[in-house]
Amino acid sequence: MENDQDKLLGEVTSGEYKYGFVTDIDTEVIPKGLNEDVIRLISAKKEEPEWMLEFRLKAFRHWQTMKMPKWAHLNVPEIDYQEIIYYAAPKQKKGPDSLGDVDPELLKTFDKLGIPLEEQKRLTGVAVDAVMDSVSVKTTFRETLAEMGIIFCSFSEAVKEHPTLVQKYLASVVPYTDNFFATLNSAVFSDGSFCYIPKGVRCPMELSTYFRINASNTGQFERTLLIADEEAYVSYLEGCTAPMRDENQLHAAVVEIVAERGAEVKYSTVQNWYPGDKEGKGGIFNFVTKRGICKGDDSKISWTQVETGSAITWKYPSCILRGNNSVGEFYSVAVTNNYQQADTGTKMIHIGRNTKSTIVSKGISAGFGQNSYRGLVKVLGKAEGARNFSQCDSLLLGDKCGAHTFPYIEVDNPSAIVEHEATTSRIGEDQIFYCNQRGISTEDAIGLIVNGYAREVINKLPMEFAVEAQKLLQISLEGSVG
Amino acid sequence: MQTEFLLQIKDLKASIDNKEILKGLNLEVKPGEIHAIMGPNGSGKSTLANVLTGREIATVTAGTITFDGKNLLDMSPEERACEGIFLSFQYPIEIPGVSMVNFMKTAINEQRKHRGLEPLSASDFLRLMREKKELVEIDSALTNRSVNEGFSGGEKKKNEIFQMAMLEPRLALLDETDSGLDIDALRIVANGVNKIRRPDTSVIVITHYQRLLDYIVPDFVHVLYDGRIVRSGGPELALTLEERGYDWIKKEADVTEETWTTDRK
Ligand SMILES: Nc1ncnc2c1ncn2[C@@H]1O[C@H](COP(=O)(O)OP(=O)(O)O)[C@@H](O)[C@H]1O
Ligand SMILES: [Mg+2]
Numbered sequence: 001m002e003n004d005q006d007k008l009l010g011e012v013t014s015g016e017y018k019y020g021f022v023t024d025i026d027t028e029v030i031p032k033g034l035n036e037d038v039i040r041l042i043s044a045k046k047e048e049p050e051w052m053l054e055f056r057l058k059a060f061r062h063w064q065t066m067k068m069p070k071w072a073h074l075n076v077p078e079i080d081y082q083e084i085i086y087y088a089a090p091k092q093k094k095g096p097d098s099l100g101d102v103d104p105e106l107l108k109t110f111d112k113l114g115i116p117l118e119e120q121k122r123l124t125g126v127a128v129d130a131v132m133d134s135v136s137v138k139t140t141f142r143e144t145l146a147e148m149g150i151i152f153c154s155f156s157e158a159v160k161e162h163p164t165l166v167q168k169y170l171a172s173v174v175p176y177t178d179n180f181f182a183t184l185n186s187a188v189f190s191d192g193s194f195c196y197i198p199k200g201v202r203c204p205m206e207l208s209t210y211f212r213i214n215a216s217n218t219g220q221f222e223r224t225l226l227i228a229d230e231e232a233y234v235s236y237l238e239g240c241t242a243p244m245r246d247e248n249q250l251h252a253a254v255v256e257i258v259a260e261r262g263a264e265v266k267y268s269t270v271q272n273w274y275p276g277d278k279e280g281k282g283g284i285f286n287f288v289t290k291r292g293i294c295k296g297d298d299s300k301i302s303w304t305q306v307e308t309g310s311a312i313t314w315k316y317p318s319c320i321l322r323g324n325n326s327v328g329e330f331y332s333v334a335v336t337n338n339y340q341q342a343d344t345g346t347k348m349i350h351i352g353r354n355t356k357s358t359i360v361s362k363g364i365s366a367g368f369g370q371n372s373y374r375g376l377v378k379v380l381g382k383a384e385g386a387r388n389f390s391q392c393d394s395l396l397l398g399d400k401c402g403a404h405t406f407p408y409i410e411v412d413n414p415s416a417i418v419e420h421e422a423t424t425s426r427i428g429e430d431q432i433f434y435c436n437q438r439g440i441s442t443e444d445a446i447g448l449i450v451n452g453y454a455r456e457v458i459n460k461l462p463m464e465f466a467v468e469a470q471k472l473l474q475i476s477l478e479g480s481v482g
Numbered sequence: 483m484q485t486e487f488l489l490q491i492k493d494l495k496a497s498i499d500n501k502e503i504l505k506g507l508n509l510e511v512k513p514g515e516i517h518a519i520m521g522p523n524g525s526g527k528s529t530l531a532n533v534l535t536g537r538e539i540a541t542v543t544a545g546t547i548t549f550d551g552k553n554l555l556d557m558s559p560e561e562r563a564c565e566g567i568f569l570s571f572q573y574p575i576e577i578p579g580v581s582m583v584n585f586m587k588t589a590i591n592e593q594r595k596h597r598g599l600e601p602l603s604a605s606d607f608l609r610l611m612r613e614k615k616e617l618v619e620i621d622s623a624l625t626n627r628s629v630n631e632g633f634s635g636g637e638k639k640k641n642e643i644f645q646m647a648m649l650e651p652r653l654a655l656l657d658e659t660d661s662g663l664d665i666d667a668l669r670i671v672a673n674g675v676n677k678i679r680r681p682d683t684s685v686i687v688i689t690h691y692q693r694l695l696d697y698i699v700p701d702f703v704h705v706l707y708d709g710r711i712v713r714s715g716g717p718e719l720a721l722t723l724e725e726r727g728y729d730w731i732k733k734e735a736d737v738t739e740e741t742w743t744t745d746r747k
Binding site: 425428430433434436441442444455 | 535536537558559560563564568569571574575576577578579580581584585588589590592593596628629645649
């Protein structure tokens with residue numbers, strides 16, 4: 001770990017966004033704009049069954065009655081939903097079941113992003129679903145996993161091949177009426193990952209989805225559904241990047257997790273969508289609904305997120321703790337530099353008896369960045385013995401950025417114990433100088449301090465991601481002092 | 483050709499907020515020499531340490547500083563550190579969340595990189611830590627914590643000396659390392675410094691008490707007063723100061739009342 005860190009520190013030479021390139025590939029796009037015909041077209045492109053189209057249309061009709069939420073501590077420019085392209089697919093031969101079928105340009109793209117899709121190149125035992133724009137390009141290790149009864153495939157394939165499972169669980173955690181962005185997603189969602197771990201199976205490798213936006217003027221609306229059946233275990237990772245463009249692009253995803261009795265799901269995200277330039281031009285608008293339900297007793301869902309990208313982040317990965325003794329966790333590091341804005345946090349809804357939740361949120365603001373933690377801890381009347389501990393820390397670099405905390409606590413059971421702690425600190429010039437005086441450069445000093453501050457969260461990530469995350473934290477803050 | 487002096491300060495002037503603090507200071511230090519700089523509060527001792535280490539509180543307005551034949555004022559603070567200048571801070575800084583181990587490892591490897599050396603392996607590094615911890619009699623509990631976080635005043639000073647032992651500087655500046663130490667801690671710190679020193683290590687001891695100089699015996703003692711070195715001598719000068727205070731210096735230096743009594747808090 002120490003060594004990796006040294007390597008990372010040495011590796012970093014410039015603060016530029018490394019993933020800002022565009023892949024030159026033929027892309028099939030549909031005309032911009034949103035109406036029922038567009039939704040029928042998306043559904044037809046995906047060769048979906050009737051029930052799926054009905055779900056989309058229902059959501060779309062509902063969405064038309066909704067307004068964009070304004071309660072977040074964010075300054076969001078008007079979004080013209082008729083100016084967005086809702087479907088873009090890199091052109092390639094149908095059904096890329098073997099790697100030989102995947103367009104070499106796409107393989108090169110993912111190689112460049114550090115996500116080689118050749119299974120033999122991946123030594124670390126991580127299965128990947130690679131999604132570019134609206135479609136899944138390739139899912140690795142499918143056969144290996146299938147031998148254990150694990151289903152890991154693109155959402156589109158799941159709709160065709162596992163309709164019963166999809167129908168049973170789709171929108172069971174995030175209903176299509178949930179909120180403006182989730183409803184929009186339900187109407188137009190393109191691809192994403194589907195994962196089912198059968199009873200009693202521990203998934204032997206990390207599962208991951210890598211999302212890449214490539215085409216311009218398009219939105220990305222992926223949908224992910226993870227189901228851990230009784231006593232199952234899975235650790236799932238999500239990564240994302242996008243090219244540097246002057247215009248903003250919309251990303252509105254939905255992730256649903258279901259943990260049955262005794263199951264455990266770890267969901268980790270390293271979010272690195274293009275954040276916009278130093279003047280705040282361009283960047284991704286990231287409006288995401290992530291929610292999991294601990295449906296059965298003794299189940300556990302753990303969210304870990306490192307948010308360094310996006311111009312705007314609006315995201316509250318939450319846990320509904322329905323099963324008795326179920327456990328929800330939320331570990332978050334969110335960085336806002338330059339003109340980035342983030343309003344992120346979690347909801348822990350305690351329904352079952354002796355349910356436990358832990359929230360650790362570490363905000364880092366630099367430049368003109370605005371960083372808000374928004375969290376709800378709700379204990380229902382029957383949640384005898386519920387416990388929550390929340391720790392919300394803010395770290396400031398410079399004096400033009402902002403950090404805000406909005407904790408909401410609603411307790412309807414007298415036996416519940418809810419604790420909330422918050423701190424705000426600043427990286428001082430004297431701390432930087434102290435490091436300088438020992439031979440450490442200012443950039444490395446910030447890296448040390450920030451990684452120290454975020455360690456509690458970073459440590460929750462799988463090793464491979466932890467290294468990436470440390471590097472990202474330092475890069476995203478480069479140029480923020482001095 | 484090797485220069486005779488490790489450090490050479492000529493006619494140094496420095497200001498804070500347009501107020502001149504160092505008013506033409508001269509000092510020459512050869513390899514292996516120990517110099518003590520004494521003087522009342524507010525005379526500019528810490529400002530000198532800041533100027534030498536590149537802390538941008540004071541602005542250099544005139545004069546030159548040569549370190550090992552190179553122009554020190556051209557170097558960034560971290561370059562100066564890598565060239566072998568170490569400051570034991572009068573007020574060491576706390577860095578929560580950064581472990582001593584990680585901090586020291588980064589510092590050592592940055593300095594090694596500067597000298598064209600490979601980073602230390604994890605096991606060599608840990609061996610070095612252990613060795614130096616014994617040398618300065620610092621508690622393992624301290625080096626397992628975050629940098630200076632929650633350390634007592636004395637522990638912080640000890641930790642500075644521990645870092646000095648780890649980094650093996652060519653020039654060590656000790657800025658009031660003795661203040662706030664009881665007599666046992668003082669002895670440990672001073673002995674630490676003596677044990678760390680190699681024959682060519684130079685030390686500048688900044689203090690306004692004589693007692694540290696019983697343990698770290700200086701070759702030269704300078705009295706800094708109102709931004710100038712007003713008197714230099716051997717170790718006996720420190721004893722004279724101890725007996726007679728700074729008043730006689732003041733009279734000799736013949737400066738106005740308000741300058742020398744400028745006492746920070
Ligand atoms: N950060 C600062 N801002 C303004 N004045 C300062 C600052 N640091 C020191 N000074 C002033 O510079 C003078 C010398 O201070 P210093 O070098 O700390 O003296 P010493 O270390 O000898 O006690 C004092 O008059 C002090 O008030
Ligand atoms: Mg001082």
